[in-house]
Amino acid sequence: xxxEVFPARRHGKAAAVPYVTITKAGCxxxxxxxxxxxxxxxxxxxxxxxxxxxIGLRAVGYDRDGFRLQYTATPCRISAGTFLKAIGVSLPVxxxxxxxxxxxxEQMLTFSVAAGV
Numbered sequence: 001x002x003x004e005v006f007p008a009r010r011h012g013k014a015a016a017v018p019y020v021t022i023t024k025a026g027c028x029x030x031x032x033x034x035x036x037x038x039x040x041x042x043x044x045x046x047x048x049x050x051x052x053x054x055i056g057l058r059a060v061g062y063d064r065d066g067f068r069l070q071y072t073a074t075p076c077r078i079s080a081g082t083f084l085k086a087i088g089v090s091l092p093v094x095x096x097x098x099x100x101x102x103x104x105x106e107q108m109l110t111f112s113v114a115a116g117v
Contacts, residue, residue, distance in 0.1 A: 016033055017033055017099060018030075018031060018033040018034035018037055018099070018100040018101070018102070018109060019031045019033070019034060019097050019098065019099060019100060020034060020055075020057075020097075020098050020100050020109075020111045021095050021096065021097045021098070022084070022089075022091070022092055022095065022096045022098065022113070023091075023092075023095045024091050024092055024093060024094060024095060025081065025091075026079070026080060026081025026082075026084055026085075026091055027077050027078060027079055027080060027081070028057075028077070028078040028080045029074045029076070029077055029095075030069075030074070030075070030076040030077075030078070031074075031075070032075050034076070034100055034109055035069075035071075035075055035076045037100075037102050037109050038057060038059040038069075038109055039059055040071075041059030041060060041061070041069060042061065042062065042068065042069060043059075043060050043061065043062060043063050043066030043067060043068055043069065044057040044058060044059055044060065044066060044067055044069060044078065045057070045058045045060055045063060045065060045066055045067075046067055046078075046080060046083050047108065048087045049110075050087075052112070053112055053113055053114040054110050054111065054112050054113070055087075055089075055110065055111055055113060056103065056106060056108035056109065056110045057078075057108060057109045057110075058106070058107060058108045058109075059107075067079070067080060067083070089113050098111040098112060098113070099111065
């Protein structure tokens with residue numbers, strides 16, 4: 001018989017589209033494409049555009065108002081439950097994946113909380 005061995009680790013390319021996932025626990029999970037747009041920053045400032053219903057993440061070094069990026073296998077997580085509650089975004093029952101875009105003018109990674117993937 002001709003069996004093919006399937007490797008335990010995939011060596012494919014990471015997704016080129018940046019995604020931010022809002023979890024039911026109030027965390028924001030960033031994929032590698034999103035992390036690269038933020039230049040692997042240690043902290044981000046979270047901003048809210050009420051009119052457009054968009055969240056923005058701006059990379060910073062240490063900042064008193066910054067949220068720490070926790071680099072994990074995700075590859076990155078931000079504990080943002082308090083922020084999400086403060087801006088009136090209800091936590092999803094199941095995790096919600098949102099496509100993010102880079103805003104060159106604002107130097108922010110932004111995504112809409114009105115629609116997920």
